[in-house]
Each structure stands twice: as structure tokens, then as C-alpha cells.
Amino acid sequence: MTHISTTNPATEETIATYDVMTSDVAFDKIEKCHEAFLEWRTKSHADRAPYLRKIAAALRDNADAFATLMTEETGKLLRDGQTEVKLCAQIFEYTAEHGPEILADEDRKHSGGEKRGMITYAPIGVIYSIQPWNFPVYQPVRVLASNLMAGNGVILKHASICTGSGLMLRDVCMKAGLPEGLFDVVIVDHDTSDAMIENKLVRGVTMTGSDGGGRHIGQVATKNLKKSVLELGSNDAYLVLEDADIELAVKTCVQGRLYNNSETCVSAKRFVVTEAVYDAFTSAFVEQMKAIRLGDPTAEDTQLGPLSSAEQFDTISEQVSKSVEGGAEVLCGGSAPDRTGYYYPATVLANCQPGTPAYDDEIFGPVAAIIKAKDDADAMRIANDSRYGLGGGIFSKDEDKALQLARDHFDTGMVRINSFGAADPNMPFGGVKDSGFGREHGGFGMKEFVNTKAIYLP
Structure with a gap:
């Protein structure tokens, strides 16, 4: 070379x-x-x-x-x-x-x-x-x-x-x-x-x-x-607990998944949703992801630009295909538009299974993996069922409970409670595992x- x-x-x-x-x-x-x-x-x-x-x-x-x-x-x-x-x-x-x-x-x-x-x-x-x-x-x-x-x-x-x-x-x-x-x-x-x-x-x-x-x-x-x-x-998990503010959770999770064209190490990637609020969260989340405007990154009204390269496009496409082959269901997106540029639409996969990219790996593109949990404890278990441990999030109206989970149980370097963000000069940045x-x-x-x-x- x-x-x-x-x-x-x-x-x-x-x-x-x-x-x-x-x-x-x-x-x-x-x-x-x-x-x-x-x-x-x-x-x-x-x-x-x-x-x-x-x-x-x-x-x-x-x-x-x-x-x-x-x-x-x-x-x-x-x-x-x-x-x-x-x-x-x-x-x-x-x-x-x-x-x-x-x-x-x-x-x-x-x-x-x-x-x-x-x-x-x-x-x-x-x-x-x-x-x-x-x-x-x-x-x-x-x-x-x-x-x-x-x-x-x-x-x-x-x-x-x-x-x-x-x-x-x-x-x-x-x-x-x-x-x-x-x-x-x-x-x-x-x-x-x-x-x-x-x-x-x-x-x-x-x-x-x-x-x-x-x-x-x-x-x-x-x-x-x-x-x-x-x-x-990482493949950061964001937990939507039984007492979560669903409107806030949906809005924040869309932002957290798509920030920086979804190409962020500490973005929200897996959404672990308790059974009690699963339907409400998933329907609203898919509705907002469907409405995302994909287009020219220099245009002010664009919400999602292209992936960074042809290699990245091929990787994302393959990860989605393997996840679907492994049992995941495509709720929106999942196929690229026929246009110049390495564009991939906002995509939501449900029923994501262990052993597939959507569950195990980092998908560095606009693909959200939704995983259903039986209850709050099961959600925490699923979140930690990962070889990664960079960041994560918890949505709950009980801040004390969320703080206790974040401090004592979330096996990551960073945890967001009822919010999303990438980095702050005054807070440490890094992970485990x-x-x-x-x-x-x-x-x-x-x-x-x-x-x-x-x-x-x-």
C-alpha cells in the first residue's frame, strides 16, 4: 500500500x-x-x-x-x-x-x-x-x-x-x-x-x-x-423498567440510538424492556424511528446521514441479515434505499436472540435491538449478559431505585439515568470487560x- x-x-x-x-x-x-x-x-x-x-x-x-x-x-x-x-x-x-x-x-x-x-x-x-x-x-x-x-x-x-x-x-x-x-x-x-x-x-x-x-x-x-x-x-443496554416514563424513554432512546448517525461507542444499542411496558414502548419507539428523515448530511432537516463507508455499510447489512436469520423480527427499516451513497435507514429489530449480532455484538449503525424482559430484575440480568461494559441507561420514575441499580449492579463504566449523552469533560469516560x-x-x-x-x- x-x-x-x-x-x-x-x-x-x-x-x-x-x-x-x-x-x-x-x-x-x-x-x-x-x-x-x-x-x-x-x-x-x-x-x-x-x-x-x-x-x-x-x-x-x-x-x-x-x-x-x-x-x-x-x-x-x-x-x-x-x-x-x-x-x-x-x-x-x-x-x-x-x-x-x-x-x-x-x-x-x-x-x-x-x-x-x-x-x-x-x-x-x-x-x-x-x-x-x-x-x-x-x-x-x-x-x-x-x-x-x-x-x-x-x-x-x-x-x-x-x-x-x-x-x-x-x-x-x-x-x-x-x-x-x-x-x-x-x-x-x-x-x-x-x-x-x-x-x-x-x-x-x-x-x-x-x-x-x-x-x-x-x-x-x-x-x-x-x-x-x-x-x-460496546453494545450498551438501556433498561425500560416497569415504572418508566414511556414518553421520555421513547424520545430519549431514539436520540440515543441515532446520535452521530448511530456511530458512537457509547450510544444506546440494546433496549431491554420489561414485559409490563413492552407493547407501549415498542409501538411508540417504532413509530418515531419510522419517521426519521434519512438524507444529505449538510441539509438542516436531515436527521440521519449516510454510514461512514462502503465497508461499514456492508458490515451493518450483514449483521442485520444474520440477526434476522437467528430469529429477530424487523419492525421497521432493514433494507437500504436504492440511491447513491452508503445510506441505511433507521431500523428496529425485536425478539433479538443470544448468539446473533443484535444481541451479542456492537452494531455501529442505526439498528436498534429490542429485547423483552420478564421484570426489572430480569432486565438487569440481560443488560449485564454481554462481553462489553462501556455504558448503559435506566429509565425509572424511582430515581433512588435507578441509582441503586446503577451503582451496585450495572457492570459498566458509565450509566445514564432517564437521559442520554455521549461525554462530559468533568466526568470519567471508559469501560470494563x-x-x-x-x-x-x-x-x-x-x-x-x-x-x-x-x-x-x-
Whole structure:
């Protein structure tokens, strides 16, 4: 492979072509990043903060250009792209404001409180960031902001279909005054990527993507004794309990399934509905999903744009077919329109069975899997009957009961109660089981790739 091309999923037209870098070029970028890190690490956290604030301002200034490119490369709704860039600016601002306090040295007594000690959070070097296409700016930013504040350098390998967005982010950061080389982008194949993980100057690896991809990258990192953070998607269950507000549940679940063209790791994917409210929820949910407007992602009235690529379209189509073969019933959607572009309609599958993609796997597209539960306890059991554990949701009018279920029984990293949302700079983001390990946001990401150093004083 000597070059890659990006394609507009709405028109199937080629956007741009890029040369794939040799390992020598990639390693040179690692060396330059390390050199920049050696200088960057000498700055205090307070001295790093203004750089982050300038990047935040530059992101806001370039929001329209970013949104346009993201829509061209991935089919993301134009307004969703603008919202994404604003979130990225908020992440940089949050990190600039809270980073110096979160990463500040800590005084701590030792030896029974008789002697002094200090804990510091020292940067470790170059962090290799492997990111997916569904949020072309946000995914790399949530790694970049925290690691710049911690004092590290970052090399980004972005998904090939949004190569332009990765390069634009680098250019915006450089124009905002970030030291040259401290953040750079590589366009490499998988073999070169593995070799980069093995490079002695790379001190940590963070990856968002599939559990299969994460398993490979985690193994390469572990073999080389490199710390890794893996966020590997999910098939998040949203529970509709017997006392749920059905109108709120339906409206929120439609939003939760279709957010970002349904291509979100932490979106609502399985809907576990108690028998007592099953008919009421399902009929209203299907009615709203049927009414979703599929179309041009740049149009203001479009609610659902195309899938990101031909490969993604083929995967979704196959997953639906296998689920139906395994017993699922199509309540709406289920077949693609005859038109240019990788469009797939809002789809609802009922009677989803264990052993099929709709029950077991992550469907990264507008396909909702409805599963009937006998009662609230059975719903919680079904929700946890998954190899994944990223997020989930509970709908109940009894907030105390929902909170108790979320805290004590839901085996995921994040739980939403009577609501849906993707991420918040002030709350930790990450999962358990096959959804990976490590946390980003909420201050936690700033401490993932640091040397927590104990200093003993007399």
C-alpha cells in the first residue's frame, strides 16, 4: 500500500489521496516529538495552560471548516460536527483550568507520620494515539489535551477515512503556537504502526476502536512493556423498567440510538424492556424511528446521514441479515434505499436472540435491538449478559431505585439515568470487560500516562 484515498460517503466521490509513510519517516516524527517533549516537560503546568487555551480558541475559529471536512469524510451531520468542535474547545479549556491543580505535587507524611514525603506526576514522553473515524476531532483531542497538560508529546495515527481531519487538527494546533513536533500525525500501515509501538521512544499507547483491534494493540504494547489505555466500544443496554416514563424513554432512546448517525461507542444499542411496558414502548419507539428523515448530511432537516463507508455499510447489512436469520423480527427499516451513497435507514429489530449480532455484538449503525424482559430484575440480568461494559441507561420514575441499580449492579463504566449523552469533560469516560480499560476525561485522563513518583524527605 503506497497511498490511501478518502471518500465522501454521501456521494461516493474521492476527496483526496495521501501517500503512506515509510517507517523511516514515521520514526523521524517520533524522534522529533521526543525532542520537543524534552523541552515541553520543563514547563510548569501553569505555563502549559495558555497553549491549551489558544488551541481552544483556534478550534472555535475553525469550527465551520472542521465541520465541513468531517461531513465530507465521514457523513456526519454538519450540525453535529460543529457541536463536536465546540466540545473539543471545552475539553482544552477544562484541562487548562483544572490541570494544574489535578497534577500538582502532593505532600504526604510517611513512616507513621514522622517523616515528609512528596508525590509528583511526572511526564513520561511520547504517547502513541490510535483513533477511529466516528469523531474525527474529538477522539484525538481527548487524548491530546490531557497529555499536553501532563507534559507529554503525542503522535496520532488516525483512521484512514478521516486523514484530512487529523492533518487539519495538527495544523490548527501548530498555528495556535504549539511547539513544532510535539503533536504530529502519521499515515502508516498496520505493520509500521506495530513497529511504532515497539519504538523505544514511545512510552505509552492509547487506542479507541474495536475489541478485536484493541486486543492486538494491547498485546503488542504489553509485549513491549508499554502502558496502554483501550476504549473498545460496546453494545450498551438501556433498561425500560416497569415504572418508566414511556414518553421520555421513547424520545430519549431514539436520540440515543441515532446520535452521530448511530456511530458512537457509547450510544444506546440494546433496549431491554420489561414485559409490563413492552407493547407501549415498542409501538411508540417504532413509530418515531419510522419517521426519521434519512438524507444529505449538510441539509438542516436531515436527521440521519449516510454510514461512514462502503465497508461499514456492508458490515451493518450483514449483521442485520444474520440477526434476522437467528430469529429477530424487523419492525421497521432493514433494507437500504436504492440511491447513491452508503445510506441505511433507521431500523428496529425485536425478539433479538443470544448468539446473533443484535444481541451479542456492537452494531455501529442505526439498528436498534429490542429485547423483552420478564421484570426489572430480569432486565438487569440481560443488560449485564454481554462481553462489553462501556455504558448503559435506566429509565425509572424511582430515581433512588435507578441509582441503586446503577451503582451496585450495572457492570459498566458509565450509566445514564432517564437521559442520554455521549461525554462530559468533568466526568470519567471508559469501560470494563471487552470495552477496555483506563479512563479519559474528568481529570482521570491526565494521570493515565504519568510517572506517579514518590519522593522521600528526611
